[in-house]
Amino acid sequence: MKDKIFEPRILGFLCNWCSYAGADLAGVSRLQYPPNIRIIRVMCSGTVSPHHILHAFQRRADGVLVAGCHIGDCHYLKGNYLTMKRMKFLEGLLRFAGYEPQRLHLEWISAAEGGKFADTVREFTERIRELGPAPSFEAVPKATAIKVT
Amino acid sequence: MNTKIGKLLEEARVDGFLAYRTIHGFFFPYLFSRENARKLEPWKQTKAHYPMAKLLLALARGNPNRTYGILVRGCEERAIRELFKWGQLERERVVMLGQACPAELARHCECWQPYPSQVDYGKPVPPVKGSKRVQDLEKMTAENRLQWWLSHFNRCIRCFGCRDVCPVCFCTDCSMEHEKxxxxxxxxxxxxxxxVRAVHMTGRCIDCGLCEEVCPARIHLRTLxxxxxxLVEEVFDYKPGTDGQNSPFIFPGEEAMLPPGPR
Known part of the structure; x- marks a missing residue:
């Protein structure tokens, strides 16, 4: 069990119009990418609430990938602008709370970029593999850290 | 305080005025009306800090046709402005009189504006730039910071005190009660x-610090x-509670607005 390499669990939120089609293209082009990613199709990357991402980490996801259309290409005109700000905020919040912001990744993948999708998943999986398992949201502090102030 | 508020009540500019009254030597929030206006006292500087904006919100929801006056600090004014923006209070139904906070309170709060825009009582003290508590945490390593926060979060007894006292927590449906x-x-x-609560504070938190004061586990919520x-200022270029700037967190259109109502 111990010398088995760590297989991260990665959750991907892909937008219906670009990134999901990009992932589909990666599939039909028979591009190889790690099977660690579980994909959820959403109508727009802008519909991904910080709740969804926090809930993914709460349920022991090791990394979360959010992918949407390139800026200016959003099917709903400005959904991905919201995503961009929201993700930047959430990264800052996770960092301040002591969690690794690298476990959160935002990428713009168009319907024609099957190769980019495969590369992104490959790189992201490697990154999470190096980071190791994500700290649990239910973790208790080490005894040395407890100090009532 | 007695003259200005007394005048407002007498001229029927307001139906009630929310201010402080000393009971057994302590300051308590008190609703003054024409009937009990004689109980008004001269203004005295105090560090007493109550959820005045929340009390006003409850009053206004119960009596939507009445106009209320309120004695506000800097943070309470910001809270009321934010409630105006979210359509929870009506601008023409609130009359504010301002009081400046004492220097000690401003230092304790690390307040960026310890006085309202219009000061009727007290002398404004200079604001505090930055926050030492945030800076101290920034200096820690990520691992230490996680341990520090865990040592706080693990004390939580889920009393919802932080939410219930928060002047800008007005939703009728709360994500904190989402079972999943x-x-x-x-x-x-x-x-x-x-x-999740921190995410909900984006663009709303006016930094009054009541959540931390009320927390029985002494979790440093205010620092968070x-x-x-x-981050909101950096990413969204918005400071909650400021006048003249629309909140980027409110979508235009009436359907998306959070309806006012009792919780």
Whole structure:
């Protein structure tokens, strides 16, 4: 069990119009990418609430990938602008709370970029593999850290 | 205080005025009306800090046709402005008189504006730039910071005090009661409890610090929300509670607005 390499669990939120089609293209082009990613199709990357991402980490996801259309290409005109700000905020919040912001990744993948999708998943999986398992949201502090102030 | 408020009541500019009254030597929030206007006292500087904006919100919801006056500090004015923006209070139904906070309170709060825009009582003291508590945490390594926060979050007894006292928590449906997100059978609640609340404070938290004061577990919530505010200013270019700037968190159109109502 111990010398088995760590297989991260990665959750991907892909937008219906670009990134999901990009992932589909990666599939039909028979591009190889790690099977660690579980994909959820959403109508727009802008519909991904910080709740969804926090809930993914709460349920022991090791990394979360959010992918949407390139800026200016959003099917709903400005959904991905919201995503961009929201993700930047959430990264800052996770960092301040002591969690690794690298476990959160935002990428713009168009319907024609099957190769980019495969590369992104490959790189992201490697990154999470190096980071190791994500700290649990239910973790208790080490005894040395407890100090009532 | 007695003359200005007394005049407002007498001229029927307001139906009631929310201010402080000394009872057994302590300051308590008190609703003055024409009938009990003789109980008004001269203004005295105090560090007493009550959820005045929340009391006003409850009053206004119960009596939507009445106009109320309120004695506000800097943070309470920001809260009321934010409630105006979210359509929870009506601008023409609120009359504000301002009081400046004492220097000690401003220092304790690390307040960026310890006085309202219009000061009727007291002398404004200079604001505090930055927050030492946030800076101290920034200096820690990520691992130490996680341990520090865990040592706080694990003390949580899920009393919802932080939410219930918060002047800008007015939603009728609360995400903190979402069974999947915050399972009700877990105590202490996991980190998502505090992070979900922090996410909801974006563009709303006016940094009054009541959440931290009311917390029975003494969780340093204010430090967390101060960082939230810093991030909101950096990412969204918005400072909650400022006048003349629309909140980027409110979508135009009436359907998306959160309806006012009792909780």
């Amino acid at each position: 997100l915050i399972p009700s059978n877990k105590l202490p609640p996991d980190t998502s409890f505090h992070l 929300y101060k960082e939230v505010n810093r």
